[in-house]
Amino acid sequence: MFDSGAAVAAALEAAGADLDDAQRQPNGVDLTVDAVFEPTEPGFVGRDEKRVAERRELEPEEGRYRLDRGTYVVRYGEPVRIPEERIGFVLPRSTLLRNACTLDTAVWDAGYEGVGEGRLDAGHAIEIEPGARIAQLVLAEADHHGTYDGVYQGERL
Numbered sequence: 001m002f003d004s005g006a007a008v009a010a011a012l013e014a015a016g017a018d019l020d021d022a023q024r025q026p027n028g029v030d031l032t033v034d035a036v037f038e039p040t041e042p043g044f045v046g047r048d049e050k051r052v053a054e055r056r057e058l059e060p061e062e063g064r065y066r067l068d069r070g071t072y073v074v075r076y077g078e079p080v081r082i083p084e085e086r087i088g089f090v091l092p093r094s095t096l097l098r099n100a101c102t103l104d105t106a107v108w109d110a111g112y113e114g115v116g117e118g119r120l121d122a123g124h125a126i127e128i129e130p131g132a133r134i135a136q137l138v139l140a141e142a143d144h145h146g147t148y149d150g151v152y153q154g155e156r157l
């Protein structure tokens with residue numbers, strides 16, 4: 001069972017998100033883009049350790065990120081808190097797909113709180129305004145064992 005958009009909005013507002021009406025969707029809440037990055041070196045995923053690669057933040061040109069075809073990291077504009085007994089999924093806004101672009105996202109764990117990031121895959125050049133809605137967060141009821149307690153807990157709050 002998935003929560004209503006109003007319930008997702010309440011969870012985000014409890015985490016401090018300042019939502020406008022356009023972000024409130026029937027089944028979830030749209031997330032905006034706050035920053036776009038390009039990794040500048042290899043990252044590391046090991047058996048016990050991991051490291052996020054250094055990256056360069058892209059500057060908007062005349063009010064738009066002008067992205068060539070390629071892969072980028074985006075930081076969302078809203079703080080997110082995943083309530084207990086829930087799991088979060090972030091899906092790309094369909095307009096991205098209709099423009100041959102997408103977001104790749106992972107599981108948002110129960111108990112996670114922070115401003116998250118995702119992978120923006122531009123299959124074709126695209127222009128995106130800072131603050132534009134690019135994704136939608138939905139919350140589903142879920143059993144879980146413990147809550148998120150990893151290194152990203154509380155990130156950028």
Ligand SMILES: O=c1ccn([C@H]2C[C@H](O)[C@@H](COP(=O)(O)OP(=O)(O)OP(=O)(O)O)O2)c(=O)[nH]1
Nearest residue numbers: 105106107108109112116117118148150151152
């Ligand atoms: O696309 C996503 C998916 C999740 N998250 C947030 C919420 C999630 O709870 C947290 C950690 O995600 P995950 O557990 O997939 O990351 P990990 O690389 O396995 O980190 P850890 O070892 O801390 O679990 O990052 C994002 O920012 N972006």
